Amino acid sequence: MSARNDPLERVRAVTANFFFWQGLRWVPMGMALLVVTGTLGSHTAIPELWQTPLLIAVMVAALAAAAATGRWYDRAYGRVRGIPGVHARRTRTKWLVVYPLLLVALVIDGTLRPPLLLSGLAFAAAIEAYRRSTGGGRRHYIVASAAFLALAFAPAAALVNAGVDGLNLVFGVLGATYMIGGVLDHLELRRVLPGAPDAHDDPMDHTASVS
Secondary structure: OOOOOOHHHHHHHHHHOHHHHOHHHOHHHHHHHHHHHHHHOOOOOOOHHHHHHHHHHHHHHHHHHHHHHHHHHHHHHOOOOOOOOOOHHHHHHHHHHHHHHHHHHHHHHHHOOOOOOHHHHHHHHHHHHHHHHOOOOOOHHHHHHHHHHHHOOOOOOOOOOOOHHHHHHHHHHHHHHHHHHHHHHHHHHHHHOOOOOOHHHOOOOOOOOOO
16 A cells, blocks of 8 residues: 555644644635735725725734634644654745745736736645645645646736736635635545544534534
8 A cells, every 4th residue: 555545644644744734724814815805906996095904904803713723723633743853844945935936926926017927826836835745635736736827827818917906816816725725624634533532513514513
């Protein structure tokens, strides 16, 4: 049996990257990004005076909801103590390569307005790198990467204006990726670790109210 199909190896892969499999943490951030999408577009109905306060309030609410979700995961699944240094390479790559490249791509798209959305290409690569470096599996992220790759050609195909509208589309797809990917990550976590002590309190389980 290959390591990919070995249940014990799958559990090890998940627990070694446990934080990143707590998918419901990402749903509030996805919702916040969708609000950003509706707020910053050229066709928004939100007065400019209210845009910044709204964005701040939405981000604060999203962070608070994510923190509360994290506490639920601690209660339901317990905590996994990481091995110091085991993910040092991933951490260095993330901060020294991935995040800077994403930032540069976003700045270029927003200021130079090229006909190709560089941020779409950057997110496509970053999502696949995220999937591989946090335990693999989760084919929905392959779909997300393909969506961002296709999104990169939206300005050239005259589907969206380059600049702010293009970035707005990127943030919208990113928000949907956070929400859909987060829910699917959580369902996969339940499949890999079905014996969580408080799993009957799972917010995704609408049939578990009867003990």
